[in-house]
Amino acid sequence: MSSLYATIRLMHTMSTPHDHSAQDFAQALIDAWNTHDARKVADFFADDYEGEDVGLSGLVLGKRGVRRFVMYTSLGLPDIRFTAMRVIAQGPDLVLVWQATGTHTGKMLNIPPTGRVISYSGVTIFTLRDCKIIRSQRLWDIAGVLRQMGLLPELPEI
DSSP, X not given: OOHHHHHHHHHHTSXXXXXXXXXXXXXXXXXXXXXXXXXXXXXXXXXXXXXXXXXXXXXXXXXXXXHHHXXXXXXXXXXXXXXXXXXXXXXXXXXXXXXXXXXXXXXXXXXXXXOOEEEEEEEEXXXXXXXXXXXEEEEEOHHHHHHHTTSSOOOOOO
């Protein structure tokens, strides 16, 4: 199997994600997202996972919710690619600063496709237990996405 399983095995020997292992875990999660394989992404999450996303009206619950969220994201931006920009680990928490880029060829945020390339950044705060994500809070630049779709005016230069 892939480096994902080696990373998860390594992290199982540790009580919390630190240093190089936190980087490896975050990169393995990003790599899973970039395959667009909802099951691969869901493997990182606990069965009792609860997640918030600033772009959703409710919580993402469990592995099934994660799979649905991955598919929902891929509908609007089928070629979406994530890049890890920074990883910070403290205790059971892991903070991932990321960048995403994709072509808006499907419905996103209930907005019809524009065909535009969208690039935005975000921060996700994860809490891990037994090397599985049990909680997360995902914050990202919705205004920037809407601006790139042509739905908000450009910001003034200062």
